[in-house]
Amino acid sequence: MIKETAKQIEDRFSEIGFNIPTSEIESRLEKLLNEFKVPAEEARRSVVNYFLKEYNIPRGDFYTQQGNTPTVKVKDINADGKWINIKAKVAQLWDNNHESIGQVGLIGDESGTIKFTKWASAELPGLEEGKSYNFKNVVTNSYQERFQINLNKSSQIEEIEEDIEIGTEMIEFIGAMVGIQAGSGLIKRCPQCNRALIKGVCGEHGKVEGTYDLRIKAVLDNGHNVQDTLLNREVSERLTNITLEEAVHMATEALEQSVVVDKMKEQLVGRYYSVTGPRLDRYILIETISPLPPLERSQIEALLSSMEV
Ligand SMILES: [Zn+2]
Incomplete structure (x- = not known):
């Protein structure tokens, strides 16, 4: 039972680009279940939360989307941990010294602009300033009360012909x-x-x-x-x-x-x-x-x- 749960957790982390040793997951689960008699579902949640914190991974990146992913506009992004599709133009690419970050900057559509972070582990194609893309399966995240989107291993990027006009609300x-x-x-x-x-x-x-x-x-x-x-x-x-x-x-x-x-x-x-x-x-x-x-x-x-x- 522990081995199975540990494997599931490990697989999901590896899907989003983080390799966590099975033994570490197992020993944490075991402690909670056997020593502290925590219910199974709670133990799983607690272990996942521990590694999310440890590796600084936004919750939304780990928990998969439910049902169809909605296509939204920038101005409609108002919740944390939602999976969305968005059609937008790269307004700016910023300097980036973090090795865990592939690219970071601003994208925008007619309704406004929003910060994006593309994790290095996502292994997605490079974005160019001034080009428009279909961003699929990206996750919303809030940081210091401002929303942003994250591109991870589950995300896709398609360049599109359309030249999206970035709106200025x-x-x-x-x-x-x-x-x-x-x-x-x-x-x-x-x-x-x-x-x-x-x-x-x-x-x-x-x-x-x-x-x-x-x-x-x-x-x-x-x-x-x-x-x-x-x-x-x-x-x-x-x-x-x-x-x-x-x-x-x-x-x-x-x-x-x-x-x-x-x-x-x-x-x-x-x-x-x-x-x-x-x-x-x-x-x-x-x-x-x-x-x-x-x-x-x-x-x-x-x-x-x-x-x-
Ligand atoms: Zn200069």
């Missing part, structure tokens, strides 16, 4: 700007790949002569959620009334690039804004941003009384 957010993150203000970008340089160095191309750009990575807080946002040069210029040219001038005068971001912080942090823009992973790419007037005393009192505090 507009989001509105109202909150106080509570911070401006590092890498904001006057920055330099790699002329080859456009990445922001860190101390004059591009992650891909090393030390390069960068070109100047302006951007703001702002954190907004509405009292319930903290939202990361990105303002490109154009939006930053409009909001701060500091043009790129002026920013370069300010930095040259002060012999210090950070004067620009300091000035921006002084101007923006602590104020309320209403912003709109499409979501890209954890950011809202801000297209419009308008300052809101500070709350009047009467509004504050109305709010307080409505909350009955």
